[in-house]
Amino acid sequence: MIDYIKGTLIEIEPAYLVVDVNGIGYQLICANPYRFSTDLSLEVQIPTYHYVREDIQRLYGFKNKIERTLFEKLLGVSGIGPKGALAILASGEPEQVVSAIEAENDSLLTRYPGIGKKTARQIILDLKGKLEELSPSLLNPTNPTVEIDKKDNLQDALEALRSLGYVEKELKKVEKELKSETLETDQYIKRALALMLKT
Known part of the structure; x- marks a missing residue:
């Protein structure tokens, strides 16, 4: 490897x-x-x-080894491929995913593209109680940001979300709110995911 x-x-x-x-x-x-x-x-x-x-x-x-470990764990779940695992990791918050699994919150997991009810239940069944090493305290801190063009950042973020499997209907719902904010590309992606996971 x-x-x-x-x-x-x-x-x-x-x-x-x-x-x-x-x-x-x-x-x-x-x-x-x-x-x-x-x-x-x-x-x-x-x-x-x-x-x-x-x-x-x-x-x-991956940004850190914690993310890679979660990716590997997700690949071991029946019905999860690399694209689905990446979509789950895209928010940059593995601890949220781990919490959802431990709490058996399949409704949150099904908000990720490509994750249906059956697959969400399989994730919980296979991984609950087996993610102790994924402690949030081990995650790397967020990098400082630099000033870049806001419009380009948003378009780059939307393109990245498309590559993860999110469809135009989902993106249109959050694009209007995102346009009112001035963020870096990675922050737009995290913000969009947070909005979509709440709906």
Whole structure:
């Protein structure tokens, strides 16, 4: 397994990052790539998960090892693939997901794209009581933000949410409220997810 990638972050796209390691660009698929905005052009060390199937190989990148562990746990649940696991991680708040699982709150889990009632119950059945190591106290603090164009930030955030599986109908419901706020791209994504999970 590839435990991490260490190199220069050279590109941020709605669904992935590109890290240059000695002249080779590694594409790391992420739940919310814009959380790495302050690291652009800097050396980074990103925990990874090497996903291998007969017809596909992909590298997934995470903000910290806690997120990667939750991703791995979710992949072990029947009916959950990488895309579904990333959609659950996109809010950047693993502790909320863990709390929902421990409280058997399947209604919150079904608000994520691709997670139906049956899959939510399966997540709870498979993972409840098995997530003790995912303590919120171990999570990395939020990176400081930098000033970038508000309009571009919002459009980038909406594109990232589309890549996670959210549909236009869901995005239109929150876009109006998001337009009234001035946030960084990663903050727009977290805010949109918070609004959608409440509805």
